[in-house]
Structure formats: structure tokens, C-alpha cells
Amino acid sequence: MADAATVRTTPETALLDLGGLPRIFWETSNDLFVVTDSRGVLRAANPSWHRTLGWSSSQYPRLRLRDLIHDDDLPLALENLGAQASGEPFAGLNLRLRTTDGDYREISWSGVSDGRFWYAAGRDLTDLQRAERAAREAAAFWQATIDSIRGSVAVLDDRGHIVAVNEAWREFGRRQGLPQSSPLGQDYLAACDRAPDEPGARRAGEEIRALLAGRRDPVVFDYALDQRWFTFAATPFSGEGPARIVITHTDVTERRRLEEEARAQSAVFDQFKVAVVGTDRDFRITRWSAGAEHLYGWSQAEALGRTVPELTDPRPVSVVERRNAVLDGRFELSRKDGTTFIGHLRWTDLHNGDGLVTGTLGIGMDVSGQDRAENDARAARHHLQTVTDSMTEGLFALDAEGGVTLMNRAAESMLGWSLDEIRGQRLHDITRHRRSDGTVHPADGCPIGGAREQAQVLQVDDDLFLRRDGVALPVYYTVSPLGSAESDGSVVVFMDATHLRAEQERMQEELSAVVWIQRVETALAEDRLLLYAQPIVALSSMSVTQHELLLRVVEKDGALSPPGDYLAIAEEYGLIGDIDRWVLRRAIDLAAAGHAVEVNVSAASVSDPAILADIEQWLGATAADPALLVFEITETAVITNEEAGRRFVERIHDLGCKVALDDFGTGHSGFAYLKQLPVDYLKIDIEFVHDLCHNPASRHVVEAVVNLARGFGSVTVAEGVEDLDTLDLLIALGVDYAQGYHLGRPAPLLPTLAPKHPEDQP
Template identity: 30%
Template sequence: MDVRHKLLGAFLAAAALVAATGAIVLHADSASAARAAVTAAEQMAGGAAKDIALGLPPARAGQTSVPLFYNPEALASYLDRLHQNQNRDIVVVDRFKRILADAAPEDVGETFTEDSGDEVTHTIEDGKPRIFVEHGDDSPKPMLQVVVPVTGPANIVKGAVILEYTQLYNQMMDASRPARQAIVTAGAICILLVVLLGFVIATSITRRIDSLTRAVQVIRDGDYSRRVALKGRDDLARLGNAFDDMTGRLERSAREILAKEYTDSILANAGEGICGVDADGRITFANAAAGRITGLGVDGLLGEDARGALQVLPDDDLVAGDEDREGTLQRPDGSAVRVAYTISHIGKRGAVVVLRDVSRQRALERDLRHQALHDGLTGLPNRKLFLDRLEHAMTRARAARTELTAVLYLDLDGFKKVNDSLGHNAGDQLLRTTAERLAAALRPQDTVARLGGDEFAVLLEDADRETVEARAQACLDALNQPFLVQGRKAVVSVSIGVVPGVSGYGDADEVLRNADVAMYAAKARGKGCYLLFESHMHEQLLDRLDSESRLRDAVHRGELRLHLQPVVDLIQRKTAGVEALVRWEDPERGLQQPGAFIPLAEETGLITEIDRWVLFEACLAVKQWQDRTPDASPAWVSVNLSAANLDIPDLTDRVAYALATTGLSPHCLVLELTETVLMRDIAVTSARLEELRELGVKIAIDDFGTGYSSLGYLRDIPVDVLKVDRSFITGLEDNPRQQDLVSAVIQLGHTLGLKVVAEGVETEDQLRLLSRMGARYAQGYYLGRPAPADQLSTNTATVRAGTVNVPEDLS
């Protein structure tokens, strides 16, 4: 393609660019109108979502706003007003996309399925507004929809609001149509002018370029006598004059270029030091890089003996052959530099020595080797280096036929809590301090390594059983001391697995695995201790892993069972309430009591899902019972909450959802927490419990008397019920001092206006004593065993436990 065509092509490209710009502007205008419609729709939907979540502004001062989300009639009226006054069609769904309110009332209660991309679910999950197109059977054209989350006071997404904004979009597009027409007209005129101007300029320029091109072709063939005489004062004329000057200089420079080729070939690699050495071993040439590398400078090298100036050179004849070597060169200032050098002979005239500074490269290689074998945080050997040392130690032990080599596997207890609460920097500081304490607690010849996370390992050589156990105890003692992390005291412990006599194992990996198994056994025993590996620990660990796996699926597979235990009113002699208890119908082991799986659930974090299931099922069971037999149903149901639930941000919303979904009155729900859980952080706990009480839910202290038993928290924490632990009821008949204690607790609860429930009543004598002490409520096997809700609600003898077991004189 010649210059003319290129110029024309450039102007045509410019015209195309103008056209593309116009198209972009048109698209941007349309997109802007569409975005404006979406923004307006999101604002409208957001306002509606806020009204639904928080309630309409009060009509009079002093009134409180009532959320519309849980009031179907008010919500339907609100949507009807929006439809009548603003012609806005809105659909409100809950977290499960069940339609709570719609402009079409017949759809209420159905699942919203018109978003093919499941945009409503995504908005509920991440709280971000989205748009989608709905293709409805009742509308010939697609409907544009925007969905926004309905967020409660605790910033928890409760559902979503879906608003149709098709009409708003059409209005925005109609308003921008005149601007688009003006853009099209202006673009067409610009394109026509650009094409015409390009044709004129291309014709003018190409005539003169053709003349210059013909002259260049002559010069290319070696005829430097050709000159170009372009008239004028423009750039092309100046280019012609410069061309003529260049041809004159080319002829003069040709000989100079040939003379410099040899020198240029020597100095091609200017970054490397180059020295020319004659047959007598004297340096006859040196470049600047050689002077810099040796520290002598160019003048300091010229004329010097090569072996004296370049100390790395071999003692044999320099011109004997080519050599590639490396050595350390001492500079005059006392510093040393690592150099790689090459000696190349040049016939009988001497040699060329090429030097390259590799100090940084070798230092980097050393650092990489260290990083590959050491932990970057603590500087300790890492897993790879530890296993290598262990393999060598096992080889030495086998050769010496001794059993004096052992491995300790250490895992910090409570590290995750410090890391999560104080941050990763605090966790890193704790790990560094742990490494220092372990090194101080061990012998100089022992190897301590960080395997990853909060896991460490120790290799002990020449250590008998007594020494091994002493070092393990020393590690325990060193890490049981409080850590000072970012000005705060952090208390952690360590669980240690010990494998003594490693020479009998196949490889280092097997030893480390067994030490890991022993460490897990130490954790299972109670943490903060060490255990020596025994073969049966493998089976115990596998059994635990199997139980954990099956428990994870128990909720989803429907293997959990709800049992209810009656709480009896000793005055009216009938069931006043029930306590919800969970059982696991394990397909392999049958019905499991809570003690068999709740501790595992708490360790693995599954307890929150189990508690959530129990809460919903308990509310549903008691509500159905109340609807079926209002006069013979319990007035409340108690549900236990574990400590992990207080860390869940949406706990209040979970409880509110369970109550709203099942229809159970909040006053019929009692949430039980132990003293230890309540005392973790009184300020946070009090605030969270106050939120729950605002729903109308009551709070009970379970196992009262077994935890802190501080009267102060009864003042600071909002509670409604005290449950006296069964340990105080057991043996009550034969212990007058214990009777006085239980009586004092009952009177204390009544004085504070609390409901007191005595747990673990198993004999008639216990029941008589509690009645004389003024106890109003009691539960236990004597009054009724836990049973499935359907059995309990249909068995009059079990429900009205007092009728069967409570003696008449207790009334």
C-alpha cells in the first residue's frame, strides 16, 4: 500500500472514528437514560424497602414505627396505596423468596420464580440491588424489574422488594430521543468533511514523496553522489535538504565505521568487565566495567600483571585454553566481590578475560535456599527441613541400634481465638514468642521447627524416655505462661503428641503422622497436656473424624429428633411448660443422647446449626400443640442456646424469624444460657439479651450455681428465670446444709421477681422438700421423661405429669 492510500486510509479511519464516537455517544446517551431509570427505580424500591423493614414514620409524636414486614395486612395496604397513587407495582418476598405481598393478591404465599437468573436470591445473600427482565404470561412484553434487599435494624437481610420500572424506562428513553437525532446529523456532516480534506492532502504529499523515494533507491545501491532538490520551505523540502547532507556524510563515515568494528565487538557487553592480556600476562586493555568490578579503575589495571590485579585467575598459562570459573576477588578498600570469569585465548597474542559480578546472584540463591528450608515468620526450620533432619536422625539411630530419638508434635490451644479477636499481627507476634520460648525450653542440640499455622515439632536425639518426657513438660510449662500481645495478656496452652524411639518406623512422614495422632488424643483428653503415641489412637481419631462427618450431614438428612420434657407447676399440679431437647437418630448407632454429640458439635462449630434447627422445631411443635388443645398445652417452651450463638450477628433476627414463621407468641419462648456463657463479656451479653427481650422472649439461667454464681450479674444481666442445677437436687433428702442452700436460692429468685425451676427431680421426697421450700416449678424424670412432641401432646398421663406423680398433699 502506497503513502496516498495510507493517507486516505488514515482520513477514512478518522471518519470511522467520528462515526464510532457518534455511536458511542448515542449508546452512552441511551445507557445514561437506562441508568437513570435504574437509579430512580432503585431509590423508589429502596424507600419502599426501608418503610417495610423499619415502618412508616409515626403520624403523631410519641408513636413508634412498626415494621410492615411482619404485618401482612399493613404491608398489603401499603403496596395498594403505592399502586393507586404512583402506579408502582411492587412484590415483597422473604429470605426464601416466598411472596409476602403483591399487587396481585392471588400470588401471596407463592414462591417468586420470575427471575430466571435467580437475582432475588443473590440480592438477599449479598445485600446488593440487581435488575432483571421478567417474561410474564400475563404481559406480551418483557417487564423490567429491580430488586433491593429489605434490611432490618441489625443490617440483616430479611427479604427483598421487587419493583417494575418498565414505564419509567420508556419515559427516560423518549426524553433523550431529540438529542440522539442531533448527534446523528452532526456526525454525518463531520464524516463528509474529513473524507474530502483527506483526498486533497494525500494528492499533494504523495507527489513529492515519490521523488524522494526514487533518490533513496539510488543511494541504497551505493551511489552517494545522488542529490534530491526539493523546492519550498515546508517539512518535505527540509527533509530533502537533510537527505542531501546525509549522503555526503555517509561517504566520509564508511571508512570510520569499518575501523571501529573490532573495538565495538570487544565492548559489546559493556556491563561485563573486559580485560585484554598480552602474551607476557600484562593487561593491555580494560573497560570501565572491569575497573568498577575490581575496584582498581581502568588506569589501575592497565600495565599491571593480570594475576596480581585479577586474583581469581589460575596459576597456569593464561593462553593455554578457554576456562569458565568463579572465585572471590578482594578489592583495595577491603570489600570482597564474587565474580564469574571467562578466559578466551587469541592465538599467540594473549587472551581476553571477561568478568561478571555475581555477588547479588549468589546472595539471592543463598536466601532462596534458606527460605525454602525455614519458616519466614519465626526463622525456624520448616516442615521440609525438619523431615530431612528426622530422616538423617532415624538413619543414625538405626546404625547405632538405639531408641534414643523422639519427636514431639505441638499444637497451640486457643491460638485461633487470639488471632480472630486481636488480629493477624497479634497472632504473628504470639507465634514468634512461642518459637522463642520453645527454643529456650529445649537443649541446644534439639531441633524445633514450625510446621505451619500454630503447629510446631521438636526432634530430640540422644534422649531417653525420662529426658523426652522432661522436655515435653518443659514445653508445656513454657507455653502455659501468659503471653503479652499488643499490651494485652493472652493465655494459651499447648497439646503435645510424643513418639519415642523412632528408629523402628518406616520413614519420617509416618513418625510425624503418629505424633500428630497423639497430639489430637491429648486435645481430646482436655488439652494442655502431652501423650505418648499408642496404636489404638489411630482408631480413636478415625472414629472421631467419622462421627464429625456424619454429624455435619445429620441436620440436612433429617436425622435430628426433637424431644420435650415437661416443667410442672407444683401448685396447680399440671404441666406449665416444656424444655426442648435434641436427640440424634444415628443410622449406625441408633438414638444418641446430647452428651454423645453436643461436645463434638461445639468443637466443630456445628452447634449453631443444631440450635437453629431446635429453635424452629420447638416453636413449631408447641404452636401446633397450642392450636390443637388450647386448654391442655404448655404455656412456654425453653430452648438452650450455646455460647457460639452469642457471636452470631443475626441471632435476634433468627429468633424473630422462627417466631414469625411458626406463629408462636414471643412470650411463649424462653431461651436458656448457662452462667459461664452469660459471664463471657457482660457488656456484650447484656446488649444482645436486651435485644431478644425486646421481642418479648424471656431469658433463663440454666444450671444456676455451677458457674460463677455471682449475685452481681443477676443485677447487670436481664434474666427472667433461674433453673437450679440438678447437682443441688441430687442427695437433697439427706443433706440439711444442701437443703438450706437450695431454699436460699429459691427465696433469692422470688425476691428478685424471677421464676425458679428446680431441675433433676427424681424422687417423691425431693419433690416434697422443694414444695415445702416454696418451689413453684420443677422438672425431672419423676415428673416426666423427655419424649417426642407428638407422643407428649397426645399422652394425657405424661402431659399432666402432676396428676400421676405429684402427691395430693403438695397442692
């Protein structure tokens, strides 16, 4: 009889014959229960096994448990099960089992063997693990992103307390001599209130309070601190959860990009326990497991006879399904100490042999950890979106191969690509990454990949990205590796350096101008100006008839600076009048000594009535022959003030001097001015002289100027004659005078010409 009973005993009947509660538990639990023989062949499994993995009872006789275990987990399974073959129970054995869909679910197993069979219970951890991984990846991605933003960043909660800061924020505190303790938890609004004399702190406090009160517009303003300027920005966080304010302080004095570091909030998951609760048909508790004591905090003695709602106060937080007398869903549940948590409950009606309901059985577990992980991942994504949407910098997120997985709006605007166009492509290939000198960065040595390989933040301050339209965009950027075990990617944050470079060039030009102003002023004060003379030759006789005076500045080391280095700056900053008077005075002295000279007059002096009075006074004082003086003006001087130009020419003629119009033919209005201005000389610009022998167009211009001058009673002077062929052609074309290196280079005034005044004698 005993042998027959042994034969009739099956794994399932052996497990289920223990009573009604275990049978219900077998049927309704969310945990997996399986029985295998000593060879590992599946002999029995509860409905949760089928729901989770998909394997049906018809497959059991030929289904070995080891065939479902992931290859990487099989050695661990064999080692643990072999060690426990003596009958000792095992627990906490995490294995991945294959589903009928070919996917794998991670199950945490505990069990025991009686020699014939293995009895095991498992809990599906797959969704929890995925939620944890998603939270870590999102947090790491957000952290790497704000680490790459140049500027000091802090995140405030709805009370104005600091919940996250970056390294730049901490470094600023250290430079200010603040305590070395962590700033997390500090009251930022209180810190603003403690500095009422600082306009930036006072306004920051006011603006943050307005944002916390409900205003949605971001705030940006500049403020000064310790002789430096900063930009303050505050942006309200519009995602789910409590109010958050993202604030940034950026040092705009030196336009540096500061590294940032934010502490991402990591999810803390509670260890969940299974609670088994039975009630009668009036829902009064008749069974209260140890797991229920742990989960809800009520002892069995306190719970029996009371109702479940009275002890746990369940409130649905998701859609609750009821199928075939089974109630399944998530609830907010209360503990004895008044705290609450999110639990998953599965309630089943109990029936007697007649099919009448005699009570209920409920299985519950704490899923707060999984919900918090999902909420943290969602919050991290919202934080990331808030930060990236408020950035003026371009941002790329790259995978381990350098492929683009994300780009923000600023990057799309600056480079012209959309994320859909370049997703998955390597950033190095898209931008055809080039150095500032135009050479291509090899992919192996590219700084964008170097941050991942070296596991550190890299900054590049001078580089080029090619836009979608092929235009090179000057950039500076930061590359930060993702600090996540699940990802080997990186985040690239870049800025358009075009305006920065233009500003640097402008500042350099202004600095150069200031230096030249000081040099010219000093040279005038110390009388370190020097006149050179270049001969002007009459082509009819090949004799020197006059000299053009050319100014040089003698530097303190004795070097000479030509007019091209300083005249434009002198005109712009109002020094040209003093320079013109210095030259004109000495030109009149030379005329008084009997020398025929030609002197240049700037547009500013042509428009200055006082200069005419000075010329008249100097002529009278020196008794110089005015016919020996030629005043050379440019077309620009006339165009600048046409009335003043006409008055200057007329007054010079009244004094008995002559006027030359320089660079004739280069402007658009020169021919028209000949009708209004009675000039004596037309100086043909070097532009038409230097290629006269080879360019028919230049020859036509020279011929036209010669004929025009003759028609107006003027004579012509060709500038820039540098060879004999050009000289011969000018003579053939009827030009009257010429000057240039072929005829004579500019030379110091002494001994070429002898001035009259003793102070100008060597």
C-alpha cells in the first residue's frame, strides 16, 4: 500500500496537498513556483510561470530548466545547485531564463531539494532592473550634459534650497573663502538676503521668489562682483514633480567656459517583501503572514479580525482590472506608522465545494522602488530637456562609436542639420572636422573621441566645424565622457566663435590704434618728424622742376615709419591737423628758400578754415614765393565737404599757389569735379601706370586723362614710374610730368633741399 501511494504522488500533488491556502497561493501568486526532477526536467509550474515565460504544461515532459538558463548564467546555476544537493535550501540565485519569444527574464530564485525533486520559487526582477538601468542612464546622461555647459549651475527646490551644483559653483565658493562643506541643502534665498548691498544677490532673490510664486518667464540679467561681470539666468522647471529652478552664473568678463558638475539624484529602492492576507466573506482578516507583518507593520495579533481597508487604506494609483474573480492593480497603501508606499495587490475570491464565496486571498508586494526608479528616470529626462532647451550652446550626445544620438535646437540652428538627418552617423564625419588652420583632424586623433578614450573632460578653444552648406564655422567646445556603466558615449557642447574672434580682432585694432596715437603724439612733442623729398621730372626736358614732400616718423630707436602706418589713425583720432600744420610750415619755409615743393593736405585740413589763415600768415611772415607751392588734395577730400573743397582751392589760387588733384581716375566723380574745381595738376594714379605697357585699358585711361587735362588747361603728372619702358610710353602719350623710383626715390630732405629756418638746419 505504501508503494502504491508513493507511485501516485506527483510533484504538484505533493506540493498542493498541504491545504487550501497553499493551493490558492500556488494559483494566485505573482511569484513563479516550479518543481523539477533530479535531472532538472520540469514537472510542475504555477500560472505565474506561464504568464512570465510563456511555457505551457504540454511542454513540461521535454523541458529541462537548464535549457532555459542563459549561457552566461549556467555555470553559476550548476555550481549553486550542485552545492545544495544535500537538501540545504538556497536563496538569492539570480538567473536569466529564456521566454517562448526568445527574450530573457531575470528571476531571483530560492528553493530546496528532497532528493527526488527540486522545489523552487522565483521573483521576476526584469522590470525592476530595467527601471534601475534607465534611471542610471538618464541620470548619467543629464549629469554629463550639464558637466559640459560652461558656467556655474545650481538647481533649487521649491523652498529655494540647493539640491545640485556643479564644480564651477564649488570652485567659486572656494575662491570666495566660503566653508568647504557641501553646498547641497543650503538656503540660496537666505544667502541672497544676507548680501543686501550686492545688487546681483538682491535681484536674484527677488526673481527666484517670483518664479517660485508661479511666473514662467526665464530671467536673465548681468551684475558686477569683485570687479568682474557675470550673467545670471534662472529658468523654471516645467516638468512633473515639485517646482525646480535652474540658475546659472556665467563669467562674461573673460568669456571663459567653466566646467560644470551636477550631482544627479540616484534612485534608492526599498527591498520588497511578499504579504499574504486572507479574509472571510465579510472581509475581516483571518490570515496574516510574516510578510504582511513586515510590509504593513501590524502584527498578526493586531491584524486578525480587522478589515484590510482599516489597516492599509488602499487608494488606486493605476487602472485596476478585475477578471474571473481576480482583482489586480497598484495602490497607495498605508503602514502602521502612518507612512505610505506603492504596492501591487492581487486579490482572488475563495470558493467552497459548492462554488460559494467563502472569503478572499490577497498577495501584495512593495513596488515603490520600481516606481521611484521610473520617476527618477522621468525626472532626469525632464531635467535634461529643461537644461538643453535653455542652452545657447550647441549640444550633441554621442554613442560609443561617436554616432549622434541627440542634438539640441542650438546645434541644429548653427550647423543646419536636423537630428533625423544625422542620427547614428559619426559627428566627426558629419562636420568633416577640421583644425583652425584648415587641415583635417584624423579620426584616430580627434579630440571628440579622445574624451571617451581618456575618460576625462577635454576642452578645445580653436577649431572649425563645417556646416551643412559647406561654410566653415569657427567653434570652441567641450567633450565630456558619460559617467555611466551602461554607456561609453560622450556629450559635446560647442559655441560659435565667430563673434568672439571678431571682437578679439576689433580689440586688437583698437589697441594698435591707441599705441600709434601715443607714438605720433610723442613724436610731435619731441619733434621726431622727418621730411623726405621725391623729385618730380618735366618729361619735355627730363629736368627736376619740383619735389613732393613725404612725411616719416622717427621712432625712438631711429627706425622710420612710413605714412601708411599712422596717417589713417591720425585722421580718425583728430591728430592730422597738427601733423598738416607741421608739414605746411616747413613747406613754406622751403619755398622761402627758393625751392619748388608739393605738399599733401588732408581732407580734415581742407575743411578747416583756420588752416587757410595759417598759410596766409606764414607766407607773409617768410616772404615765400607762392608760385613755388603746390597743395595736393584728393578727390575724397572734395567729396567729404564739396563746399569747403571749392573754397580751399579758390583761396589757395588767390594766394598765388597751385593745386594738384591726387589719384585722379580712381574715383567715380573725378571728371565731374574738373568742371567745378580749377586745379592746376592732375596726378595719374599708380594703378594705371604700373601696368601701362601691358594693359590696354590702363593706356586708354591715361590717354583720356591727358586729353581731358589739356581741355581744362591743366597739366598731368604720372605717379609710380618704375622702369624705362613705362617712362617712354608716358612721353609718347603726352604726359607732362612724372615721378617714381625710376626717376628718383624719396630721400631725406637734407641735403636734397636746404630749409631757411635755423632750427631746421642740421
